[in-house]
Amino acid sequence: xxxxxxxxxxxxxxxxxxxxxxxxxxxxxxxxxxxxxxxxxxxxxxxxxxxxxxxxxxxxxxxxxxxxxxxxxxxxxxxxxxxxxxxxxxxxxxxxxxxxxxxxxxxxxxxxxxxxxxxxxxxxxxxxxxxxxxxxxxxxxxxxxxxxxxxxxxxxxxxxxxxxxxxxxxxxxxxxxxxxxxxxxxxxxxxxxxxxxxxxxxxxxxxxxxxxxxxxxxxxxxxxxxxxxxxxxxxxxxxxxxxxxxxxxxxxxxxxxxxxxxxxxxxxxxxxxxxxxxxxxxxxxxxxxxx
Amino acid sequence: xxxxxxxxxxxxxxxxxxxxxxxxxxxxxxxxxxxxxxxxxxxxxxxxxxxxxxxxxxxxxxxxxxxxxxxxxxxxxxxxxxxxxxxxxxxxxxxxxxxxxxxxxxxxxxxxxxxxxxxxxxxxxxxxxxxxxxxxxxxxxxxxxxxxxxxxxxxxxxxxxxxxxxxxxxxxxxxxxxxxxxxxxxxxxxxxxxxxxxxxxxxxxxxxxxxxxxxxxxxxxxxxxxxxxxxxxxxxxxxxxxxxxxxxxxxxxxxxxxxxxxxxxxxxxxxxxxxxxxxxxxxx
Numbered sequence: 001x002x003x004x005x006x007x008x009x010x011x012x013x014x015x016x017x018x019x020x021x022x023x024x025x026x027x028x029x030x031x032x033x034x035x036x037x038x039x040x041x042x043x044x045x046x047x048x049x050x051x052x053x054x055x056x057x058x059x060x061x062x063x064x065x066x067x068x069x070x071x072x073x074x075x076x077x078x079x080x081x082x083x084x085x086x087x088x089x090x091x092x093x094x095x096x097x098x099x100x101x102x103x104x105x106x107x108x109x110x111x112x113x114x115x116x117x118x119x120x121x122x123x124x125x126x127x128x129x130x131x132x133x134x135x136x137x138x139x140x141x142x143x144x145x146x147x148x149x150x151x152x153x154x155x156x157x158x159x160x161x162x163x164x165x166x167x168x169x170x171x172x173x174x175x176x177x178x179x180x181x182x183x184x185x186x187x188x189x190x191x192x193x194x195x196x197x198x199x200x201x202x203x204x205x206x207x208x209x210x211x212x213x214x215x216x217x218x219x220x221x222x223x224x225x226x227x228x229x230x231x232x233x234x235x236x237x238x239x240x241x242x243x244x245x246x247x248x249x250x251x252x253x254x255x256x257x258x259x260x261x262x263x264x265x266x267x268x269x270x271x272x273x274x275x276x277x278x279x280x281x282x283x284x285x286x287x288x289x290x291x
Numbered sequence: 292x293x294x295x296x297x298x299x300x301x302x303x304x305x306x307x308x309x310x311x312x313x314x315x316x317x318x319x320x321x322x323x324x325x326x327x328x329x330x331x332x333x334x335x336x337x338x339x340x341x342x343x344x345x346x347x348x349x350x351x352x353x354x355x356x357x358x359x360x361x362x363x364x365x366x367x368x369x370x371x372x373x374x375x376x377x378x379x380x381x382x383x384x385x386x387x388x389x390x391x392x393x394x395x396x397x398x399x400x401x402x403x404x405x406x407x408x409x410x411x412x413x414x415x416x417x418x419x420x421x422x423x424x425x426x427x428x429x430x431x432x433x434x435x436x437x438x439x440x441x442x443x444x445x446x447x448x449x450x451x452x453x454x455x456x457x458x459x460x461x462x463x464x465x466x467x468x469x470x471x472x473x474x475x476x477x478x479x480x481x482x483x484x485x486x487x488x489x490x491x492x493x494x495x496x497x498x499x500x501x502x503x504x505x506x507x508x509x510x511x512x513x514x515x516x517x518x519x520x521x522x523x524x525x526x527x528x529x530x531x532x533x534x535x536x537x538x539x540x541x542x543x544x545x546x547x548x549x550x551x552x553x554x555x556x557x558x559x560x561x562x563x564x565x566x567x568x569x570x571x572x573x574x575x
Contacts, residue, residue, distance in 0.1 A: 017474040024386050027378030028395060031448075034441055035398050038405070038413050045416075092308030100302060114313040120562045121319065121555060122502025124529045128551045129319045131536070132326050153315045160312065184294040186301045214406035217504035217529070221536050241408045245505060248412050255416060262409045269404055 042266070046259035054260055059227050062251045063243065068261055070229040074144060074237025077230065078223055079212045081148025082155060087205060089152075090159030095189060097160070098167035119157035123217040126154050130222040142236040147223025154218060155208040162204025166197040199279045206276035210269050216241040240265050323552045330545035339549060345515050347535070347543040354550055356515050360525035361554075363518060364432060364507065365500040368439035372500075373493050375440070376447025377482075383448075384455045385477055403445035411509030414438035419510055426522040428512060433521040435511035442506060443496040450492025454485035487568045494565035498558045504529040528554050 053067055060066035093111070101108040130150030140146040170193050178188035194201070216239070224236035225246060238246070244261050247254030334342075334352060342353035379399060383392050415430070418437055423429030462484060466476040482489070512524020513534060526534070528550050539547055 013472075013474065017472065020474050020477075021386065024378045024382050027375050028382040028387070031375055031379055031402070031441075031444055032395060032398050035402050037417070038410075038441075041413055041417055042409070089308050089312055092305045093312040096302075096305040096309045100305065111309055111313045114316045116566075117559065117562070118316045118319075120498060120502075120558055121316075122504070122529065122558055124502070124504040124532050125319070125323070125551050125555050128326075128532065128536070128548060129322050132322045132548070133318065137322070153319075156312055156315065185298045186294075189301075210404065214404070214408075216406070216408045217533060220533060241406055241505075244408045244412055245509070248408075248415055248509060258412055262412055265406060266409065269406070270401075273404055 042259060042262055045256060046261075046263035049256045049260035050263055055264070058229065059243075059257075062254065063227065063247050063257050064251060064253050065257075068240065068243065068257075068264065071227060071238050071240050071243045071261075072264075074223070074230055075213065075240045077144045077233065077237060078147045078151065078219070078239055079209055081145060081233065082151035082212045083205065083209060085149060086152040086156050086159055086208065090156055090204075090208075091163050091194075091201065094160045094163030094167060097164045099185070099189065099193070115157045115160055118153070119161075121154075123154065123215055126150055126218040127221050129153070130218060135222055140234070142222065142224035142226075143234045144223055144230055144237040145233045147219045147237070147239065148233075150218050150222045151212045151215060154215065155211050158211060159204055159208045162207060163197075163201050166200025166204065167193060169200065170196050199282050203276040203279040206272050206279065210272045210276070213239075213265065213268060213272065214241060215239075216245055220245075240268075320555075323548055323555065326548040327545055327552050330542045331549055333542070339546075339553075347539070347546050350542065352546045352549075354528070354553070356517050357526055357528045357531050357550065358553075359517055360432065360511075361501055361527040361529070364435045364439060364511070364525070364527060365497050367432070367436035367521075368443060368500045369493060369497045371436065371440035372443045372447055372496060376444045376492075376496070377451050377489060379444065379448035380451035380455060381477060381482075383452060384481075385473055399445050399448050402441070403449065405442075407442060407503055407506040408509075410438055410442055411506040414506060414510040422522065428522075428524055430510055430512035430524050431522045432511060432518050432525045435507045435525070435527070436521075438506045438510050439500045439503060442503065443500050446496040446499055447489075447492050450495065451485070451489050454488035454492070455481060457488075458484050491565040491568045494561050494568070498561040498565070501561070502529065502554065502558050504533050508533050 055067055055072065056069050057067035058070050059068060097108055097111060101111075127150065130146060130153075134140050134146040134149050135142060140149075174192055174196070175188065178192055183191070219239050219242050223239060223242075225238055225242065226236035227238045227243065228235075230237040240261055244258050244265065247258035247261065330352065334350070339352050339354045342351050344351050345353050345356065379395070383395060387395055414434060414437070419429040419431075419434050421429075422431060422434050458481060462480055463476070466480045471479060507527050508530040511527065511530065513526045513530055514524040515526050515531075516523065518525045532547050532551055532554075535543070536547055
């Protein structure tokens with residue numbers, strides 16, 4: 001640690017200050033430069049391949065030619081299964097945490113700890129678990145359902161934590177007011193708390209969708225590789241991230257399609273995350289307006 | 292239904308949901324353990340560290356090269372990402388003009404959102420050929436570390452930023468009253484005050500690096516060997532699972548679950564250290 005600095009700090013350390021200034025700017029520009037490089041590379045290689053027919057047709061020749069339509073459908077189905085399962089479970093757990101448990105109490109701490117640990121489990125381990133539990137033990141095989149359920153376990157902690165934060169943001173006066181009006185807690189939740197917290201709940205949902213869409217490792221052994229149009233949830237379906245991986249690693253000459261698919265994936269993620277940010281900003285504004 | 296009866300029903304329903312939600316973790320541990328058990332009980336723990344090689348179909352289960360590769364790669368990437376991430380946060384808080392700050396903030400957030408498979412694609416088509424010019428084969432420990440570093444810079448930057456934002460106002464006022472310059476405040480007050488939170492952020496970033504699969508799988512060459520230089524291709528624990536799970540059966544499959552379990556334990560230890568030193572779990 002440096003000596004205690006004083007009034008003439010700047011004059012004492014001219015060299016240190018200048019080195020620090022240079023180093024911080026250099027580091028920041030390095031990170032920004034790498035990001036711009038990545039983005040420019042994606043656009044440069046991907047944009048040429050990207051057009052309407054790429055989105056609307058099936059892949060041909062292992063994805064070197066043709067489009068990604070069945071893959072987009074599979075991705076949407078997998079994410080939909082994950083959200084349909086995880087959202088009600090997540091909301092219910094969040095309500096229990098914020099409305100029915102004492103903050104810092106045993107129940108709250110135990111559930112919180114298990115969620116934090118779950119959030120830290122590596123995605124490949126979710127893949128192992130999903131394969132052993134959903135695909136083999138429950139007999140769902142390599143299917144959209146297996147993949148979706150595996151992702152549901154994975155996004156649950158984010159959904160619960162954001163929903164809990166949203167519900168805790170509702171001022172306690174509103175709960176007291178509802179109780180004073182003689183509303184049951186069920187009615188208060190249904191009519192007041194959840195409607196008020198809806199933008200945050202939706203923002204959390206969007207974050208969960210984004211996380212699920214970007215996932216690859218957990219899907220390779222659960223929803224599988226098949227790139228045909230799925231006819232039911234019990235069919236294997238290839239998610240767009242798995243498609244990018246497969247084109248890059250296993251298909252010689254698949255790079256351009258991989259780049260174009262990556263652009264599609266990033267565009268989807270930007271849309272979803274943009275919606276999440278917009279929704280949570282709106283809540284803050286509304287909160288200020290009601291005060 | 293009366294009001295209290297309805298509330299009781301609601302509470303019951305919520306409790307069931309919460310039990311299911313927190314039961315998932317136990318279910319994961321249970322299934323990993325049952326799948327790992329056959330080979331574990333047969334060959335024992337020591338064999339995984341001291342067997343002569345990794346020929347899982349012939350009963351040789353040496354995980355050492357993978358463990359060393361995972362460890363080396365996450366250490367290297369954190370050595371690159373920690374200074375860059377801390378500098379990024381310091382840049383935003385102390386140095387950047389407002390317009391640049393907003394743009395840079397966006398870059399960090401967007402970078403945090405890039406899927407790892409896309410980073411892997413970029414690494415394979417851009418970074419690997421560059422390293423190939425230095426020394427073949429290109430796909431190597433170094434390539435993996437560079438891509439991982441770029442991936443975890445946002446984690447370090449965002450946790451450091453949150454830590455700097457949590458410094459009480461009177462620290463800044465006190466530093467100003469002492470006549471400290473910007474650099475004096477930064478080095479003498481701000482960074483020491485949030486030392487433990489920064490450390491926690493670094494631990495979380497390292498856990499993320501250790502658990503990452505796709506980016507590493509795509510750029511690091513996947514040869515099972517103890518690396519002797521930065522340019523050697525290596526195979527990490529995660530990449531090994533991803534590569535062999537597709538065709539593994541019997542003891543081989545079981546051995547992959549052992550490596551999954553080992554990985555989980557390592558990540559938990561890092562997360563626990565982070566928690567102990569006052570870090571927040573980042574759900575993103």
